[in-house]
Amino acid sequence: xxxxxxxxxxxxxxxxxxxxxxxxxxxxxxxxxxxxxxxxxxxxxxxxxxxxxxxxxxxxxxxxxxxxxxxxxxxxxxxxxxxxxxxxxxxxxxxxxxxxxxxxxxxxxxxxxxxxxxxxxxxxxxxxxxxxxxxxxxxxxxxxxxxxxxxxxxxxxxxxxxxxxxxxxxxxxxxxxxxxxxxxxxxxxxxxxxxxxxxxxxxxxxxxxxxxxxxxxxxxxxxxxxxxxxxxxxxxxxxxxxxxxxxxxxxxxxxxxxxxxxxxxxxxxxxxxxxxxxxxxxxxxxxxxxxxxxxxxxxxxxxxxxxxxxxxxxxxxxxxxxxxxxxxxxxxxxxxxxxxxxxxxxxxxxxxxxxxxxxxxxxxxxxxxxxxxxxxxxxxxxxxxxxxxxxxxxxxxxxxxxxxxxxxxxxxxxxxxxxxxxxxx
Numbered sequence: 438x439x440x441x442x443x444x445x446x447x448x449x450x451x452x453x454x455x456x457x458x459x460x461x462x463x464x465x466x467x468x469x470x471x472x473x474x475x476x477x478x479x480x481x482x483x484x485x486x487x488x489x490x491x492x493x494x495x496x497x498x499x500x501x502x503x504x505x506x507x508x509x510x511x512x513x514x515x516x517x518x519x520x521x522x523x524x525x526x527x528x529x530x531x532x533x534x535x536x537x538x539x540x541x542x543x544x545x546x547x548x549x550x551x552x553x554x555x556x557x558x559x560x561x562x563x564x565x566x567x568x569x570x571x572x573x574x575x576x577x578x579x580x581x582x583x584x585x586x587x588x589x590x591x592x593x594x595x596x597x598x599x600x601x602x603x604x605x606x607x608x609x610x611x612x613x614x615x616x617x618x619x620x621x622x623x624x625x626x627x628x629x630x631x632x633x634x635x636x637x638x639x640x641x642x643x644x645x646x647x648x649x650x651x652x653x654x655x656x657x658x659x660x661x662x663x664x665x666x667x668x669x670x671x672x673x674x675x676x677x678x679x680x681x682x683x684x685x686x687x688x689x690x691x692x693x694x695x696x697x698x699x700x701x702x703x704x705x706x707x708x709x710x711x712x713x714x715x716x717x718x719x720x721x722x723x724x725x726x727x728x729x730x731x732x733x734x735x736x737x738x739x740x741x742x743x744x745x746x747x748x749x750x751x752x753x754x755x756x757x758x759x760x761x762x763x764x765x766x767x768x769x770x771x772x773x774x775x776x777x778x779x780x781x782x783x784x785x786x787x788x789x790x791x792x793x794x795x796x797x798x799x800x801x802x803x804x805x806x807x808x809x810x811x812x813x814x815x816x817x818x819x820x821x822x823x824x825x826x827x828x829x830x831x832x833x834x835x836x837x838x839x840x841x842x843x844x845x846x847x848x849x850x851x852x853x854x855x856x857x858x859x860x861x862x
């Protein structure tokens with residue numbers, strides 16, 4: 438019998454972490470960018486430099502992810518190199534896991550995490566995260582939250598389209614045509630006064646009727662194909678800084694809520710809706726139920742058509758993301774990842790840095806615990822000047838971890854597997 442799908446928790450971009458609040462950060466905070474908040478363990482070291490180019494890597498996300506029933510605090514840290522050739526390579530990304538045993542209290546020999554009374558977990562008790570409690574600091578995020586502070590991509594697109602339409606309308610109003618020169622193009626009439634005429638094909642009528650001579654337009658000055666194919670480069674000042682030491686992305690809180698699934702509605706709710714539909718339209722419920730269930734009828738039959746672009750996997754990926762606009766990451770320990778493209782296939786998967794396999798430490802199977810989706814890239818800008826880099830985008834970043842979360846007494850950090858999936862071209 439197939440196992441039922443587990444819960445999936447979605448992360449959303451929250452407010453920027455102020456300098457004052459940075460003093461209150463610790464390893465139990467879910468955040469974007471900034472500097473890593475390590476647990477209070479001694480001699481924590483990991484490869485901070487990219488193995489491909491030698492530049493320092495930046496913290497992309499910090500995720501507090503304790504396991505239900507465990508006595509360990511558990512946090513995932515994901516780093517990446519922002520050098521354009523390295524950004525798209527799995528080898529330049531790294532995820533390290535830290536664990537620290539919780540100190541037992543005087544009233545209890547073992548502290549089970551998470552409990553139903555706390556809301557600092559991705560697991561049990563996280564249903565309460567969607568309540569905006571401005572006065573509750575139990576999750577470490579001391580801040581004032583406005584219900585309207587989360588902007589969705591759809592709103593940004595609407596504003597962008599509105600701005601573009603206004604710009605086009607203004608441009609059309611400013612166009613002027615000089616009646617003294619009927620051969621001048623409308624664009625020339627608009628810019629000719631500032632000394633920037635645009636080449637146009639002039640038509641000269643000869644004595645012979647019907648004979649028109651057209652001059653060849655001036656050749657374009659830019660090679661557009663070369664412009665599109667050129668490789669992005671890291672600005673020299675940023676490269677210099679990364680050679681000398683680490684940088685950081687602007688640090689922001691992450692708000693978490695459980696993913697809503699329309700399949701969770703029970704049969705009673707469906708029956709209630711069908712009865713209401715019958716009452717309003719005075720028709721038999723049975724006929725409606727048959728249509729909902731897909732029973733064949735004498736009317737026109739509907740077919741499940743393929744998307745126009747032909748990629749059903751990518752279509753399902755976008756449809757699932759659009760159901761919850763604004764999500765930047767997905768977290769689950771018992772649900773499969775949301776794939777927009779197949780995972781890489783290798784004849785020798787154990788030697789592939791971008792192919793999930795068993796844990797190299799204990800041999801347990803790997804699970805996709807954390808997934809960064811395309812919207813996450815839009816949150817990344819460099820501190821302190823909010824510099825954005827155009828090449829920082831992806832389809833998915835998948836973090837595969839040990840299903841047993843193996844840990845030894847002397848461990849400080851354990852490296853997990855990262856799979857980078859570039860945008861679909």
